[in-house]
Amino acid sequence: MPTTQGTPTMPPIGRDTPRVDGPQKVTGRAQYTSDFHFPGTLYAVPVEATIANGKVITLDTAAAEKMPGVRAILHRGNIGKIFRSTVGQGFEGICEERRPPFEDDVVRYYGQYIALAVADTFEAAKAAADAVRATYSKDKPNVETELKPDDDPDTVVTTFGVRHRVDNQRGDANAAFASAPVKLDHTYVTPSETHNPIELHATTAVWEGSMLTLYDSSQGVVNLQSVLAQMFGLPRENVRVISKFVGSGFGSKLFPWTQCPLAAAAARQLGKPVKLVVSRKMMFQSVGHRPRTQQRVRIGATPDGKLVSLQHDYLYQRSMLDAHHEDCGETTPFQYSVPNLRVTFGRAKRNIGSGADMRGPGAVPGLYATESAMNELADQLKIDPVKLRVLNEPKIDEGLGVPFSSRHLLECFELGAEKFGWPRRTSAVGSMKRDGLTLGWGMAGCSWIAARFPAAASVQLRDDGTARVACATQDIGTGTYTILAQLASQRTGVPLDKVEVALGDTSLPAGPLSGGSMVTGSVVPAVFKAADGAIASLMTVAMTTPGSPFENRKPDDLALEGGRVFVKADGAATGVPFADVLRRANLRLVSGSGESESTFGNPKPKFSTHSFGCHFVEVTWQPETARLRVSRVVTVIDAGRILNPLAGRNQIEGAVVMGIGMALLEHTSYDPQNGAPINSNLADYVMAVNADAPPIEVHFLDFPDKEINELGARGIGEIGLAGIAAAITAAVHHATGVRVRELPVKIENLLV
Numbered sequence: 199m200p201t202t203q204g205t206p207t208m209p210p211i212g213r214d215t216p217r218v219d220g221p222q223k224v225t226g227r228a229q230y231t232s233d234f235h236f237p238g239t240l241y242a243v244p245v246e247a248t249i250a251n252g253k254v255i256t257l258d259t260a261a262a263e264k265m266p267g268v269r270a271i272l273h274r275g276n277i278g279k280i281f282r283s284t285v286g287q288g289f290e291g292i293c294e295e296r297r298p299p300f301e302d303d304v305v306r307y308y309g310q311y312i313a314l315a316v317a318d319t320f321e322a323a324k325a326a327a328d329a330v331r332a333t334y335s336k337d338k339p340n341v342e343t344e345l346k347p348d349d350d351p352d353t354v355v356t357t358f359g360v361r362h363r364v365d366n367q368r369g370d371a372n373a374a375f376a377s378a379p380v381k382l383d384h385t386y387v388t389p390s391e392t393h394n395p396i397e398l399h400a401t402t403a404v405w406e407g408s409m410l411t412l413y414d415s416s417q418g419v420v421n422l423q424s425v426l427a428q429m430f431g432l433p434r435e436n437v438r439v440i441s442k443f444v445g446s447g448f449g450s451k452l453f454p455w456t457q458c459p460l461a462a463a464a465a466r467q468l469g470k471p472v473k474l475v476v477s478r479k480m481m482f483q484s485v486g487h488r489p490r491t492q493q494r495v496r497i498g499a500t501p502d503g504k505l506v507s508l509q510h511d512y513l514y515q516r517s518m519l520d521a522h523h524e525d526c527g528e529t530t531p532f533q534y535s536v537p538n539l540r541v542t543f544g545r546a547k548r549n550i551g552s553g554a555d556m557r558g559p560g561a562v563p564g565l566y567a568t569e570s571a572m573n574e575l576a577d578q579l580k581i582d583p584v585k586l587r588v589l590n591e592p593k594i595d596e597g598l599g600v601p602f603s604s605r606h607l608l609e610c611f612e613l614g615a616e617k618f619g620w621p622r623r624t625s626a627v628g629s630m631k632r633d634g635l636t637l638g639w640g641m642a643g644c645s646w647i648a649a650r651f652p653a654a655a656s657v658q659l660r661d662d663g664t665a666r667v668a669c670a671t672q673d674i675g676t677g678t679y680t681i682l683a684q685l686a687s688q689r690t691g692v693p694l695d696k697v698e699v700a701l702g703d704t705s706l707p708a709g710p711l712s713g714g715s716m717v718t719g720s721v722v723p724a725v726f727k728a729a730d731g732a733i734a735s736l737m738t739v740a741m742t743t744p745g746s747p748f749e750n751r752k753p754d755d756l757a758l759e760g761g762r763v764f765v766k767a768d769g770a771a772t773g774v775p776f777a778d779v780l781r782r783a784n785l786r787l788v789s790g791s792g793e794s795e796s797t798f799g800n801p802k803p804k805f806s807t808h809s810f811g812c813h814f815v816e817v818t819w820q821p822e823t824a825r826l827r828v829s830r831v832v833t834v835i836d837a838g839r840i841l842n843p844l845a846g847r848n849q850i851e852g853a854v855v856m857g858i859g860m861a862l863l864e865h866t867s868y869d870p871q872n873g874a875p876i877n878s879n880l881a882d883y884v885m886a887v888n889a890d891a892p893p894i895e896v897h898f899l900d901f902p903d904k905e906i907n908e909l910g911a912r913g914i915g916e917i918g919l920a921g922i923a924a925a926i927t928a929a930v931h932h933a934t935g936v937r938v939r940e941l942p943v944k945i946e947n948l949l950v
């Protein structure tokens with residue numbers, strides 16, 4: 199590999215690359231949103247409704263207003279104008295809770311903000327918020343867990359646009375089911391789950407005249423800019439959003455929640471910066487959750503295991519006003535070959551805050567249901583579950599009627615089965631033992647969307663031999679700083695440690711949401727084009743600077759490799775460091791910019807683009823003590839070319855741990871009396887932690903998908919959570935004989 203100014207470098211793409219921002223994080227220098235301090239900052243604490251359905255009748259703020267350090271108690275009467283926002287072109291202006299805070303007196307969910315205390319210190323603001331007294335007229339809240347579809351029309355408007363309730367169909371699923379020799383008809387339930395990133399949602403709003411700057415723990419600064427500009431009636435360029443480090447989000451920080459306009463309105467009113475950090479309890483109430491789902495799956499098959507009919511009818515809960523769509527049927531039309539298919543959805547309104555995307559939205563609960571049904575069908579037919587899937591492998595995407603760009607699910611099964619030792623499985627329940635424990639082995643397949651959001655980027659080459667790459671995307675802990683540095687380094691030859699990365703700021707070229715596992719795939723073309731632009735400028739400088747060794751050469755004669763400009767015919771060894779070329783011309787830098795267009799949601803794609811994978815899971819079961827542990831997981835992922843295998847494995851391992859939580863622990867319960875989430879803290883909302891994590895073996899296939907970008911890289915954040923719960927519940931059945939169709943699996947389910 200070429201060298202740059204004497205420093206040996208390796209091509210950074212495809213190499214295990216430690217996080218370039220790691221030292222900043224471990225030394226505490228990384229500034230998360232609530233770490234930004236400004237002189238005169240005031241602190242805001244919202245007052246939460248203590249009912250879930252009714253009206254605020256009186257709000258007594260007198261005592262709170264007189265408390266020391268209190269600047270204001272803001273409410274419907276004095277907050278000032280806040281407009282609504284609406285969805286714009288492309289993936290822009292999205293908001294899961296549209297109602298501006300305090301817009302009316304109606305309370306539609308427990309914890310809805312009804313006032314805001316602002317004070318000189320956080321403690322004074324909290325005390326004042328606690329001192330505000332509200333009286334209500336109350337109705338019984340509806341937090342019923344049994345879901346029946348509301349009387350919705352056939353076509354509904356959701357947060358993400360218009361959706362037909364018959365999501366997808368081909369052939370005649372009903373008739374084919376009725377006449378199928380083998381039938382399966384089961385309903386699977388997933389609970390409400392709450393995102394619990396360690397960093398709480400936070401916003402600091404700073405006004406300078408009509409310019410609003412928001413420091414926000416956002417997974418999407420560009421979208422937040424658009425929503426807040428609308429809410430405050432400003433031109434978009436008057437709003438700047440900064441999100442330098444995010445302590446994860448899992449989707450809860452994709453779109454703005456009401457603490458953003460509250461902080462901005464308070465700062466506007468009081469003429470000072472206002473910081474609002476939501477509490478852990480508020481995280482369970484007002485910043486989204488994965489909605490509860492209830493999914494009926496009907497499969498008709500032949501006795502030898504060929505699917506003839508598949509029906510997936512799913513219901514999910516929604517809030518009273520908003521229409522988050524939980525797209526459980528996303529993967530159903532293409533995962534398996536089946537001539538007759540019908541996917542429908544229904545919605546049930548509840549007195550619960552708005553739902554939101556949570557890691558692998560739609561597909562994660564959806565695949566839990568459909569993959570569980572496949573496992574049950576395999577047992578019913580006494581066919582190995584891997585074999586059943588292989589038998590029903592489609593040749594094309596039968597939903598869209600187009601080929602897959604790159605689908606290697608069968609290779610995933612093959613490698614996973616081999617690494618796990620699956621051929622040694624004996625199918626009878628409780629038939630496998632080790633060290634006095636009963637073993638259960640289960641598996642499932644998975645998939646996740648692969649596409650690009652629109653992205654722009656800029657790249658600079660500078661006279662000290664460094665480069666800078668900039669894009670208004672975010673790093674939510676997944677490694678985006680590192681990927682941007684790798685891409686810029688790859689294309690320019692500047693070593694990784696000499697690449698500066700700027701992201702998380704709307705003043706940079708507009709970048710993608712940190713969502714849908716799509717950042718990496720989206721930024722590749724934009725960064726490469728920007729780097730090419732910077733290199734082209736450099737060559738022009740080299741050819742036109744008087745006295746340059748490349749004066750009067752033609753562009754085609756020259757190349758840049760390993761940071762050196764050289765005449766191709768003479769070879770790289772004769773080259774000149776690009777920094778010398780710039781210095782000779784008295785230039786600090788040359789720059790280039792690049793854009794790439796969206797492929798997401800293309801209604802007529804030429805190819806079906808998805809990532810695929812599978813999980814093989816072992817559980818151990820001790821019936822004497824009802825002790826169930828996930829003891830081993832092998833996961834194989836086909837996500838195109840992996841640009842940073844170290845960060846990639848880390849993503850999949852994290853997702854598998856989250857999947858253990860999904861299968862065995864996580865659920866948010868709402869009190870039927872007052873509608874409050876009961877377990878709204880980290881002690882009672884039980885998640886899988888390190889102690890629950892078994893040895894996890896992650897393998898990536900390496901089939902570059904050039905439909906997505908020239909490197910062939912798809913995304914890997916979310917797919918690891920898809921399918922894992924179905925593999926775990928299959929393993930639980932294999933060990934215990936108990937078929938659990940409502941997550942999470944509870945100890946009491948197994949005491950039979």
Ligand code: MOS
Nearest residue numbers: 449556557713714
């Ligand atoms: Mo992910 S739920 O798209 O942050």
